[in-house]
Amino acid sequence: MYNWKINAWKHPWKLQCPHCGQLFPKNDFHKFYLSGLDENSIFQHNLADRSLLYNTEHPDPADPLHKFGVDGGKGYSDGKRTWHFIATYLVYGQWKQVVLAGIENLADAYVITGDAVYARKAGILLDRVADLYPDFDFRTQGWMYERINYSWGYISYWQQAGEELQAIALAYDKVRGNWPHNRQLVHFLSQKAMQHKLENPKSSHTDIRRNIEDRILRDSLNHPSKIRNNYPLQEIVVTYVKTILDWPEKRDEIIAEIQQWMEEAVRVDGVTGEKGGYSSLGLNHILSFLGHYDRAEPGFLRKMVYLLPDLRKTYRFHIDTRVLEAYNILPGDGGTFGRKQGYRIQFSKRSGLDTSAYSFFWKLYEITGDPTYAQTLYRENSCKLDGLPYDIFCESPVDLQFRVQEAIDRVGAEIQPASIDKKQWRLAILRSGEGDKARALALDYDSGGRHGHKDGMVLSLYAKGLDLMPDLGYPPVQFGGWDTQQVKWYYQTASHPTVVVDGKDNNGVGKTTLWADGERFRAIRASGADLTKGKQFERTATLIDISESDCYVLDIFRVVGGNDHAKFMHSYFGTIGTEGLSLKAGRDYGYGTLMRNFQTDTAAEPGWSVDWKIEDSYGYLPHQADVHLRYIDLTSGAEASIAEGWVAASRSAYSSKAQDWIPRIMVRRSSEQAPLASTFVAVIEPYDGQSxxxxxxxxxxxxxxxxxxxxxxxxxxxxxxxxxxxxxxxxxxxxxxxxxxxxxxxxxxxxxxxxxxxxxxxxxxxxxxxxxxxxxxxxxxxxxxxxxxxxxxxxxxxxxxxxxxxxxxxxxxxxxxxxxxxxxxxxxxxxx
Structure with missing residues (x-):
């Protein structure tokens, strides 16, 4: 899934296997396609010549490979699995690479050069798409996660259909101003309309615009389920479309709508509230959107920051939640187990017509006076001035570079984020140390939400250059879609370093009840009985410095409610050793979790420990590093187990289905009488070489x-x-x-x-x-x-x-x- 190679220009009508490099399907589908065109040049499957459906490398019907790899449009099946070569190519090759990219590139070329040829060719493509666009219905025609009727959309499923509509709308806006003077465009399209007996005669540029506006733009507004998207991407594309259709006549109405949805989009500590990687998805689109409108109406960005004070925090969020200059603490749908990630806001050095993030961050610095914005754009350019701001609309790049240097000279290039508590997003991060000695402890004290997992009261620890208590990451849909046991495991509370009550996933929110950010001592306490619907679900975590480079964590977890409490803990890839435990084969935890090989001490004495010897699977550490994570448990009246938990691990670049089993700990208390009260106590120490x-x-x-x-x-x-x-x-x-x-x-x-x-x-x-x-x-x-x-x-x-x-x-x-x-x-x- 996702890793087949498609190059519609080099290998038209073909997909290339990422493993063996062969091209599929093995038949000449283009010839088959041409044989099935009706009088309006629309492919009709029942008209196509089925004698063309054979493996061209094995043309002899007696050859056992004569039908191998042949796809007539509905996929090739070997009896067990089906490969949808052509369906995939039509969306990701023909549509996205040839048609849609052609429209975008031609429109951009016209804006940059003013050459009417580009506007004419873009118009031809836009008009033809409009002829057919309303007839596309991904829900009844598209195949997703091995089923039909799975997702709304047009040519692509809903999320991509919305983004494609935005690309089409903006391209149309770029070229339509040329059409009143482009007689060649009108002549060509009117001839085509006559030839194919189309209802719209296309005898004027007004007819052409009506075709595109009615059949693409307004049709999309009238079918919002087809362009449904992560918030606020749908609101953004709808605003673009309304602006293109009704600006400036309805300017005030459109501005009011922008303010309304923007207020919701920055309501949660400056962001939408979506979890995981989706926390930045909307922000990147908002950045582009605000840049476009600020360009069209100078001062627009400053006005929005004034009207929406939370917008001052929006582009600080992913700076504040980034640690060790390598990891984004964003629990939920996003990332890969233990892997580093880039900064979540996209900075492109491609000087195109879209908003430059470098220019945008400089404007934020000028508006807010927050030097972090200047530092961020400078660091995203490798701490250099060369090329800034990668913006063809910047009047004087040299002047901007000079002012950036002035700002960096005043505040320095190094960003020094403090410990933070995002009380609305419900994520607290304690920080200590600097540079390669930095460490951070995070507590996520809510569960669920949009793109969230059942991960309430989860600790994360970053030290020694690694994410030592990693979130499992984005659900592994590559193992068969969204309904697999692997995906369910990633969502389960038990797959996270937290406590599970009676085997049930937690859901709800907590709140901060104590906060300390000192020089050598830092602490967070959060409470959320609502997460388990019990009487108490409270976690206290302290980050205590041992030296400039070392620390330990005291973790206290108080739980009241139910009959069974299971605290789970895991670290990075590696092997473990135990002290103070008498382990025997134990019973599995169950509840649909992906864990195995339980070994249990049913009467563990407080003071037992587990030591992870970290395996540097991604090659992040210096050669001589010997990183460990030591867990010392002080819980009274508990049984202790070690086990293995399943993870999808991209440790092999050649396979998207790489998987592993990592060591895990379970500390468990139970009682026949409810409510059970447990106080889990542990010391966690990252160290290099010797404890x-x-x-x-x-x-x-x-x-x-x-x-x-x-x-x-x-x-x-x-x-x-x-x-x-x-x-x-x-x-x-x-x-x-x-x-x-x-x-x-x-x-x-x-x-x-x-x-x-x-x-x-x-x-x-x-x-x-x-x-x-x-x-x-x-x-x-x-x-x-x-x-x-x-x-x-x-x-x-x-x-x-x-x-x-x-x-x-x-x-x-x-x-x-x-x-x-x-x-x-x-x-x-x-x-x-």
Whole structure:
């Protein structure tokens, strides 16, 4: 699927096999086609000479290959499979490469040269397409995913039909102004109309325009299901068509419609809300659209940014969600397992008549003052000025290049995106490190939506140059269409690093309930009981720096509801080793998932671990790299399993059906009595060569009165190899089960075996190897103390991080105004 080669000019009426290089079909279909033309030059299958349907390489009827590879228009079948050579060629060869591309190229040539010959030839093609266009109905005539009646459309299915209509409409708009003076066009088409007894006499340019406008443009407006498209592509093409038909008479009405659909198109953090790769599909079309209208009516873009403030965020979205300068964090339909991707907005260096993304981003910089737009266009040109802005409509490229250089001299070429929480798109990204030492932790806290998967509360980790907890990617339709087990697996919640309740896919949305973006400590907490229709579905993830190049993640997942909780985890390609588990053949998880070879420890003791030795399948790493991902589980009362999960993996350039089985983990808790309450706790560490963590343990928590806090409240101690030590405390603020003692803002939490006393929701303390406190972070808290230092805040504070060094304290993140005191021993080190 999708990889057969078609070159309508070099190999007309043929497709080339991507594997063996042979041309198919083996019969001369062009001769067969000509034999079936009626008096109006329209192919009629019943008129065609069927004696021509044989393999021209084996003309002898007695030859066993005489009928091999022969396609009379309905495909060639070997009894088991069918290859639709001609049907595919007609759409992707004859229509797209010859007719449609011919119309577009001829129209562009006319605009650039002014030569009437191009306008005439484009007009001939447009007019002939109009003669037949309404009769095309992909739903009854087209073959898609091995079936008919699958999709609406004209010559192509709905999504491509809409884009083809746009190309036709814009080409028509480019050449129609020439036709009143083009007598040769009218003469040629009127003769053809007479010859073939057409209803439209085409005796004037008005007749020709009416033919095209009525039978292509208006017919499409009257049949919106045929041009249905991803939002807002249909709205864009409809606006183009209405503008071509009714501008300037209905200008105000059209402008009002643009504002209406544009407002919806940028409503979700500046984008449409569609998931995966489709999040940028509309943006690329909007960019071209706004560029066209800004060219036609100078100042249009500035006006739209003023009327729609969210448009300021639109082209920041894919900058903000790009990490390690190689990966786009866009869960849903898009990408391939573990693969790097280019920037989602398309920058073309082909100076044509379409909008130049380089010019467009420069205008955004001028309008908004956001230097990221200038940096992006510069970086998309390989950090060079040469060729900018690849726009034949730019009055002075040299002047623009000079101004770009001025902007880069002021702000630098390096984009430094911060940690972000896209609360409407429901994606949070924590960032740390720079350059090749950068890492990022993302939490996707909704599920479903347009082009979304059932992936609520999914973690992603990017470090060591790799996507170490990859989304599986775009559903593998190459294995038989949309209704296969492989496609269903990609959508299932269980195929993602999250928790599944009672085997059911989650669906719904969550919200951010805690956010911290410090210098060495970062955290996100999101809650979404609606995702599982239970009492609690809350995930807390912290990104904690070990050094400038290393980090670890503490992952706390609280789930209440149902009888069965299964937490899944996977990494990149590779092999795994385990510690602390007694594994035996286990039962499959089931529920239609594509996993196999389960090995289970039914009574796993907290502290067991799995270590991935990463296999650099795509060749992204330096030769000497030895990247690992270590998962240390601290969950109480759980069974642990390792298994294999299925992925479609493009590891082989020659095959679109490459597949693999990757190691996976399942941590499972169950109870006969509902609702089950689980607190999954894990430490995840990416490292190169040797781990930086010596030991991890779960600490029990007690209050000031000595009572123990329930298991839903978490304290974890992490001992580093170099002698440093961390303590993280995370309170169960929601407590939907009403467990006692009940957490309150004034409650004190004391991890067993430590001298830490904390009042708040989340904290982190780091001791240096000499035992002195070096860092403290408080999230939504009031106070914390150890044996040597103490911090008191005037009010409950969202976040603060303090660095202790040489008997001094420095606030490196958060609000200084909320600090009441900071003490080392009994000495105050905070003077305000």
């Amino acid at each position: 930086n963590i010596r030991h991890v343990r779960r600490c029990s928590l007690r209050g000031r009165d000595g009572l123990n806090w329930p298991d839903t409240h978490v304290a974890v101690e992490v001992q580093l190899v170099d002698g440093r030590k961390d303590i993280i405390i995370a309170a169960d603020v929601e407590n939907p089960m009403g467990l006692t003692p009940d957490w309150q803002e004034t409650a004190v939490m004391v991890p067993d075996g430590t001298d830490v006393r904390f009042r708040g929701e989340l904290c982190w303390v780091r001791w240096d190897s000499d035992g002195s406190v070096s860092r403290i972070a408080i999230c939504r808290g009031q106070s914390i103390s150890t044996e040597t230092v103490s911090i008191g805040l005037k009010v409950i504070t969202e976040f603060i991080e303090v660095h202790f060094d040489d008997n001094h304290a420095k606030i490196v993140a958060g609000s200084q105004e909320n600090v009441g005191y900071i003490k080392i021993g009994n000495r105050s080190v905070w003077n305000r």
